[in-house]
Amino acid sequence: MSSDKIKMIEKKLVVSCQALDDEPLHSSFIMGRMALAAKEGGACGIRANTVEDIQEIRKNVDLPIIGIIKAVYPDSDVYITPTMKEMDALMAIKPDIIAVDATKRVRPDGKDLTTFFKEVREKYPDQKFMADCSTVEEALYADEIGFDFIGVTMVGYTPYSANDKIDADDFKIIRDILAKVKHPVIAEGNIDTPAKARRVIELGCYSVVVGGAITRPQLITRKFANAIG
Numbered sequence: 001m002s003s004d005k006i007k008m009i010e011k012k013l014v015v016s017c018q019a020l021d022d023e024p025l026h027s028s029f030i031m032g033r034m035a036l037a038a039k040e041g042g043a044c045g046i047r048a049n050t051v052e053d054i055q056e057i058r059k060n061v062d063l064p065i066i067g068i069i070k071a072v073y074p075d076s077d078v079y080i081t082p083t084m085k086e087m088d089a090l091m092a093i094k095p096d097i098i099a100v101d102a103t104k105r106v107r108p109d110g111k112d113l114t115t116f117f118k119e120v121r122e123k124y125p126d127q128k129f130m131a132d133c134s135t136v137e138e139a140l141y142a143d144e145i146g147f148d149f150i151g152v153t154m155v156g157y158t159p160y161s162a163n164d165k166i167d168a169d170d171f172k173i174i175r176d177i178l179a180k181v182k183h184p185v186i187a188e189g190n191i192d193t194p195a196k197a198r199r200v201i202e203l204g205c206y207s208v209v210v211g212g213a214i215t216r217p218q219l220i221t222r223k224f225a226n227a228i229g
Contacts, residue, residue, distance in 0.1 A: 005064050005096055006064050006096050006097065006128065008044050008045060008063065008064050009044050009045035009064055009206070009207040010206055010207060011201055011206070011207065012043075012044035012045065012207055013042060013043050013044060013045075013197060013207070013208060013210060014043065014044065014045035014046065014047055014066065014186075014207050014208065014209040014210070015035070015038035015041075015043040015045075015046055015047070015209070015210060015211070015214055015215060016046075016047040016048075016188075016209050016210065016211030016212075016214075016215060017031045017034040017035045017038060017046055017047070017048050017053070017057065017215050018031070018047070018048065018049045018053070018211065018215070019031060019215075019216070020049075020070070023216070023218070024217075024218060025215075025216075025217070028050070028052045028053045028055070028056040029056060031048065031053045031056060031057060032053075032056035032057050032059055032060040033060065034215055035048070035057040035060050035061045035063070036060040036061055038061075038214065038215070039060075039061045039063060041214075043063070044063060044064075044207075045063050045064045045065065045066065045207065046061065046063050046064075046065050046066070047065070047066040047067075047068070047099070047188075047209050047211070048065055048066070048067060048068070048095075049067075049068050049069065049070050050069055050070075051069070051089055051090065051092070051093055054067050054090075054093055054095060055093060064096040064097070065095045065096050065097070066095065066096070066097045066098075066099050066130060066209070067090050067093075067095025067096075067097070067098050067099070068080050068081050068090075068098070068099045068100075069081055069086035069089060069090060071083070071085075071086050073108035075108055075110075076105065076106060076107055076108040077105055077158075078101045078103065078105050078106070078107050078108060079101065080099060080100065080101040080132050080153075080154075081098060081099060081100045081101065082101060082107055082108050083107065083108055083109050083116075084109075084116075084119065084120070084123075087100075087120055087123075087124070091124055091127065094127070096128065097128045097129065097130050097148070097149060098127060098128070098129055098130070099129075099130040099131075099132050099151065099153070100116075100117070100120075100129060100130070100131060100132060100147075101132050101154065102117075102131030102132055102133050102138055102139075102141075102142040102147065102151075102154075103132070103133065103134050103135075103138055103154055103158050104137075104138060104141075105158065113141075113142075113145075114145060117129075117145055117146075117147070118145075121146065128148040128149070129147050129148050129149070130147065130148065130149040130150075130151050130186060131143075131147035131149070131150050131151055132151045132153035132154050132188075133150065133151060133152060133153070133154055133155075134152075134154035134155050134156070134157060134158040134160070134161040134164075135155070135158075135160070135161055135164070135173075136173060136176045136177055136180075138154075139152065139177045139181060139185075140177070140180055140181060143180075143181040143182060143183050147183060148183060148184075149183060149184050149185070149186050149206065150177060150181050150183050150184070150185045150186070151185070151186045151187075151188050151209075152166055152173060152174060152177065152185070152186075152187060152188060152189055153188040153189050153209075154189070155173060155189050155190075156189065156190065157189075165190070166187075166189050166190050166191070167190065167191070167196055170199070171187075171199065171200060171203060174187055174200060174203060174205065175203060178203060178204045178205070184205075184206030184207075185204070185205050185206055186205060186206055186207050186208070186209060187200035187201075187205040187207075187208045187209065188208070188209035188210075188211075189209075191208055191209070191210055191213070192210070192212070192213040193213070197210055
């Protein structure tokens with residue numbers, strides 16, 4: 001993984017190609033082709049879930065990948081690369097960036113983010129990591145402890161951010177984070193129109209990740225169906 005390759009996503013679009021096992025497009029083969037379609041449309045990076053999907057995507061495109069593993073544990077609400085088990089699995093294939101839930105919630109192994117990330121950084125000192133945060137406070141803390149990229153992926157998805165909207169008041173959450181952090185900010189989460197994607201780049205985000213608005217046809221279809229009634 002090279003910094004030159006990661007620079008491919010600077011001021012550009014990253015497309016999240018994910019389909020969970022209860023979704024119609026759940027298939028590593030399909031995600032590989034989805035990534036190829038995204039590249040043909042102008043995407044400069046891919047965010048992907050699971051080792052199998054990432055390996056298949058790499059067969060189809062040579063783009064930087066933000067890798068995650070979503071894993072549900074009964075004793076925690078943290079599910080994005082939650083433990084060292086998922087981290088080790090990802091590091092076996094070394095995505096360009098690994099994204100991690102960086103909320104203040106307790107992780108499945110009972111560790112807080114500080115302890116977990118210290119162990120991860122010591123084990124994999126050269127890997128680039130992205131913090132998936134839900135509040136300005138979490139973003140500032142992730143920046144302080146040394147995440148390479150600060151993401152707003154979890155805004156609205158934690159109990160204490162449930163009423164927050166990433167695009168409220170011209171992306172105030174993102175503007176507040178940009179004004180205070182030293183690491184690059186990646187916009188992600190409910191950025192569902194081209195105008196919003198362009199705006200977060202104008203505000204100073206390093207890149208923007210768009211997922212369901214591009215790669216989840218059941219959600220796209222529902223918007224049209226609901227509009228028709």
